[in-house]
Amino acid sequence: MKVVTTVKEVRDYVKQWKKNGETVGFVPTMGYLHEGHGSLITAARNNNDRVVVSIFVNPMQFGPTEDLESYPRDLEKDSKYCESLGADLIFHPEPSEMYHDDFSTYVDMSVLTEELCGLSRPVHFRGVCTVVNKLFNIVQPDRAYFGEKDAQQLAIIKHMVQDLNMDIEVIGCPIVREEDGLAKSSRNTYLSLEERKAALILSQTVELCKKLIADGETDADVVVSKMKENIEKEPLAKIDYVKAVNGLTMQQQKEIKAPMLIAMAVYIGKTRLIDNYILG
């Protein structure tokens, strides 16, 4: 497995592979990899001749008061992990390789980006769409793999690929959880012991949501308000949002009916965590 830092090096590898008729699977990440990322890499490994993983903490998707500087990084550990899972190439560019001084083109999607995480992170999805577009142009994958943990991001990327006629299959992979239910996330590393326990309120609330729906509740407002009540029982938790939306448009939906996304973002202390339940 190789680790490269320039666009040219990625292009040279991919050109050679394509010349040999090999397919390319791509897993974009911000690094500090865990088994959630691992599941995407394994899915890519199982369905493509070559696997590229990008590790890039993209400054454009962070707001001015967010955790760009403190975001955890460990390239050496990440490289070993990618190699153990059979990846062929890691692309680990410097911000200057991705954004030259005169950079001025953005991918700015409306509607889907204005709900849920887009409300509290107003510049976030413009940064995500722009960097993923660039990464797709650099890697030119046949298939790209994203986690359902970031369900809004997954819906947005699928929509972007459709809107911009990109010839890439976008594949969503299920949320990988810790044994006690907490969704794996690089940001879990910010949590103190006490906060780590409190963070279980997210997955417990997803379970409550599933149970309410399995028991026949059809009113999304009832489900959401019971979820909020449950989260409010945890003193260290502060709700950013809990919402039930259409799974394709991200617009609020009153009736529990697939395709649907019931998603939450909750601060545990200063750490903002997300979790969700996807229906259909």
Ligand SMILES: Nc1ncnc2c1ncn2[C@@H]1O[C@H](COP(=O)(O)OP(=O)(O)OP(=O)(O)O)[C@@H](O)[C@H]1O
């Ligand atoms: N627990 C998980 N299960 C499945 N996919 C995941 C999980 N965590 C992250 N991913 C996916 O991995 C890809 C890269 O995500 P990223 O590098 O931001 O990791 P992260 O752990 O979500 O970090 P963050 O702390 O930023 O939320 C995304 O497509 C994301 O949805």
Ligand SMILES: CC(C)(CO)[C@@H](O)C(=O)[O-]
């Ligand atoms: C898709 C992504 C790698 C773009 O920076 C990031 O948003 C992430 O890690 O989910």
Ligand code: BAL
């Ligand atoms: N997984 C989403 C990346 C971010 O929070 O910036």
